[in-house]
Amino acid sequence: MQAAVLRGTQNGYDLVLKQSASLDQILADLRSLLENLNVDPTAMETPKVSLDVLTEDRILTADEKSQIEQLVGNYPRFEIHKIAANVMTIDDAIQLRERENVHLLSKVIRNGQEVAMQGDVLFLGTIHEGGKLRTTGNIFCMGDVSGILQAGYPDDESKLIMGNLVTAQQVRIAEQFDIIEPDQVADSSQTIAYVNDLHVLSYGKLSALKKINPKLYNRIGGI
Amino acid sequence: MGKAIVITSGKGGVGKTTTSANIGTALALMGKRVCLMDLDIGLRNLDVVLGLDNRIIYDIVDVAEGRAKLPQALVKDKRFDDKLYLLPAAQNTDKTALQPDQVKEIVDELKPEYDYVLIDCPAGIEQGFMNAVAGADAAIVVTTPEISAVRDADRVVGLLEQHPLTEAPRLLINRIRLNMMQDGSMMDIDEITHHLGIELLGIIVDDDAVISTSNQGEPIVMQTENQASQGYRNVARRLEGQTVPLMKLEPQEEDGFWHKVSSWFHRG
Ligand SMILES: Nc1ncnc2c1ncn2[C@@H]1O[C@H](COP(=O)(O)OP(=O)(O)OP(=O)(O)O)[C@@H](O)[C@H]1O
Ligand SMILES: [Mg+2]
Numbered sequence: 001m002q003a004a005v006l007r008g009t010q011n012g013y014d015l016v017l018k019q020s021a022s023l024d025q026i027l028a029d030l031r032s033l034l035e036n037l038n039v040d041p042t043a044m045e046t047p048k049v050s051l052d053v054l055t056e057d058r059i060l061t062a063d064e065k066s067q068i069e070q071l072v073g074n075y076p077r078f079e080i081h082k083i084a085a086n087v088m089t090i091d092d093a094i095q096l097r098e099r100e101n102v103h104l105l106s107k108v109i110r111n112g113q114e115v116a117m118q119g120d121v122l123f124l125g126t127i128h129e130g131g132k133l134r135t136t137g138n139i140f141c142m143g144d145v146s147g148i149l150q151a152g153y154p155d156d157e158s159k160l161i162m163g164n165l166v167t168a169q170q171v172r173i174a175e176q177f178d179i180i181e182p183d184q185v186a187d188s189s190q191t192i193a194y195v196n197d198l199h200v201l202s203y204g205k206l207s208a209l210k211k212i213n214p215k216l217y218n219r220i221g222g223i
Numbered sequence: 224m225g226k227a228i229v230i231t232s233g234k235g236g237v238g239k240t241t242t243s244a245n246i247g248t249a250l251a252l253m254g255k256r257v258c259l260m261d262l263d264i265g266l267r268n269l270d271v272v273l274g275l276d277n278r279i280i281y282d283i284v285d286v287a288e289g290r291a292k293l294p295q296a297l298v299k300d301k302r303f304d305d306k307l308y309l310l311p312a313a314q315n316t317d318k319t320a321l322q323p324d325q326v327k328e329i330v331d332e333l334k335p336e337y338d339y340v341l342i343d344c345p346a347g348i349e350q351g352f353m354n355a356v357a358g359a360d361a362a363i364v365v366t367t368p369e370i371s372a373v374r375d376a377d378r379v380v381g382l383l384e385q386h387p388l389t390e391a392p393r394l395l396i397n398r399i400r401l402n403m404m405q406d407g408s409m410m411d412i413d414e415i416t417h418h419l420g421i422e423l424l425g426i427i428v429d430d431d432a433v434i435s436t437s438n439q440g441e442p443i444v445m446q447t448e449n450q451a452s453q454g455y456r457n458v459a460r461r462l463e464g465q466t467v468p469l470m471k472l473e474p475q476e477e478d479g480f481w482h483k484v485s486s487w488f489h490r491g
Contacts (some may be wrong), residue, residue: 108420110381111374126376128418 004030006037012050012081019056023064027071034075035077053083060085084153099136109133109147116153129169138162138216142189155196160213162206176201226463227330227340227430229359229388233375235346238397238427241342241437242455243380244272244362248442249459251306256360258297258308260330260349262355263345264320267312273300274440275309284313287325308337310312313443319350323357330358339462348382359391367398368409373418380419393424395458400429412469415426425458426470427451 003021007014017026053068060068065083072078088096097116105123111113111130120121120137127133127147134150141149141163150172152159157174165171166187171178171191178184178201185191194213210217227314230243240263247259261269264284270276278298281291293310300307309331313320333340344355356362366376376394383392396415403409416423427433430451436443444455450470457467 111377112385113381113385129374130378133379197319 002029002033004033006033011050012052015053017053017055017058017068019058023067024121027067030068030071033073034078038075038077047077049078050079050081051078055083055085057087058085059087059089067172092120102140103135105133106143111147123163127168134172150177151193152195157199158213158215159192160192160216162190163191165191165203171201175203225334225337225339226361227334227342227359228361228363229342229344229355229365230365231344231352231355232346232365232367233374233379234372237365237372239271239346239365240268240343241433241442242363242365242395242397243269243341243429244437245442245444245452245455246459246462247307247339248273248303249456250339250445250462251300251303252444252456253459253463254306255342255463256306256336257339258310258333258337258338259312260333260342261312262321262326262342262351264312264313264351265317267314268346269343270298270309270311271440272442273307273309273435275300275311276440279311282313282318283326283329283405284310284320286310286329287321288343295331321354323353325352326471327358333363348378350380352382356386356388359388362392363395364392364419364421365397366397366415366419368400368404368411370413371409373410373415376419380421391421393422394419395424395427397427398429399426399472413448423469424461425454426472427454427458428472 002016003018003026004020005016007016029210047056048177053074060083068083069080072080080197095118101121102120103117105115105117105121105125107125109125109127109131111128114132114134117135118171119135121133121135121139122141123133124144125142125143127143127145129146131147132150133139134153136153136156137151138159139149139151139161145165145168147168148170149161149168151161152174155174157176159173161171161173164187165180168180171180171193173195176195176199185203192204192209192212194202194204196202230239234240243259247257250257260270260283261267270279275298281296283293285294286293286296296310298309298311300309328342330342342355342359345351350400364376364379366372380392394416397411402411404411412426428450430449432449433443433451436446445454446452454470457470460467
């Protein structure tokens with residue numbers, strides 16, 4: 001059985017590295033495969049070949065990846081588009097889950113403290129002046145905020161912040177920020193802060209969510 | 224085994240040293256054995272407030288670096304029999320002269336000998352703060368009713384929550400001016416306590432006599448009739464586990480006729 005198999009697909013070529021084979025075997029088979037194709041210019045239709053390397057249920061280490069990349073690099077006709085597996089590490093899976101879930105957070109974030117989260121956050125605590133809550137996702141805020149809220153960290157402008165922002169010091173989404181002046185936002189728990197098409201931080205009402213962020217609106221069941 | 228309590232604030236000049244001296248003295252007056260530790264290296268004050276500055280031979284850095292044994296460096300306050308001692312800060316070294324584990328070692332050596340070890344923390348949240356909290360079992364966070372002081376207290380409470388001591392920190396609000404609280408130009412006691420979300424240990428009024436007594440090296444608690452003194456005595460009793468209701472603040476008619484008359488008799 002070949003440990004490295006080339007398959008044509010609609011968008012190019014998959015290079016499948018068999019999970020049951022050892023890395024040495026894969027490297028050896030891959031070398032002879034590339035060698036053969038290299039000497040036979042008619043074997044492939046395009047002059048430049050981009051490969052999707054698929055490792056089945058095996059996760060390559062950084063070192064193993066670079067061995068593969070080096071080998072392919074010896075044949076200028078080929079280049080690696082991506083290396084992908086069917087599986088992920090538990091760490092990555094936890095990260096993914098963190099990003100996709102809504103997290104409940106109820107604590108006091110004091111002056112000088114910064115709480116960094118992943119994914120959407122339902123905040124039930126208190127943020128004192130000088131305290132900061134930031135997350136990669138949206139923030140739904142039911143607590144008292146006298147500090148700083150940041151959604152879409154570091155650069156996702158599609159995220160939003162919902163809740164009463166009238167007492168907040170600053171509101172940030174991705175890289176946009178606003179220093180909240182008195183009377184700038186309504187004293188209402190139905191306020192939504194979002195980044196508009198012109199990349200400007202803006203404020204709207206919960207009732208306008210469908211217009212502001214249709215994607216989120218659809219995800220949470222609105223029609 | 225005694226208890227080590229750090230007196231801290233974040234912001235400078237809010238009354239940590241005054242509080243350390245007065246609570247320490249009040250506890251000694253109650254018959255407790257107290258050791259006061261000055262950790263404000265380079266800017267020592269506690270000795271002056273206690274009137275012990277001329278008796279210092281060795282200091283805490285001498286002890287940490289082995290130039291003196293701990294008992295040699297302790298300065299006894301003769302007014303209180305065998306009850307009150309001071310371990311002075313070093314004056315001519317900088318804050319980096321001490322490490323947290325050295326401080327902890329000294330505190331641990333003192334605790335079996337005393338009922339209370341009170342640690343006067345320097346302002347700020349850097350090394351000096353870390354040193355001061357290293358050996359402590361409990362903390363008193365001092366603030367004044369000013370927003371900047373309360374913000375810094377909030378910062379310090381946050382740090383104490385991240386590295387918890389055996390006991391949760393308690394709050395002391397110093398330099399209260401009743402008239403300013405009443406007309407709303409200062410945060411009031413409930414507001415501050417509620418905001419910081421920690422237990423209130425006591426309140427101390429602002430009183431010129433605190434400054435003048437400090438200047439004379441005689442902590443205000445040694446006067447019985449004074450409101451600030453009463454505040455510190457109440458704090459000491461609460462530390463001892465007694466239930467003492469919060470002092471009712473009465474406006475003091477400083478300029479009243481009788482006040483003037485009585486002050487003539489109190490002179491000298
Ligand atoms: N209740 C009070 N009424 C009037 N004056 C006070 C009171 N408490 C403290 N003071 C005065 O405030 C000044 C600062 O107090 P103190 O030295 O105790 O503060 P500190 O927090 O130790 O300062 P540092 O941060 O510099 O160590 C002193 O002059 C002191 O006498
Ligand atoms: Mg001081």
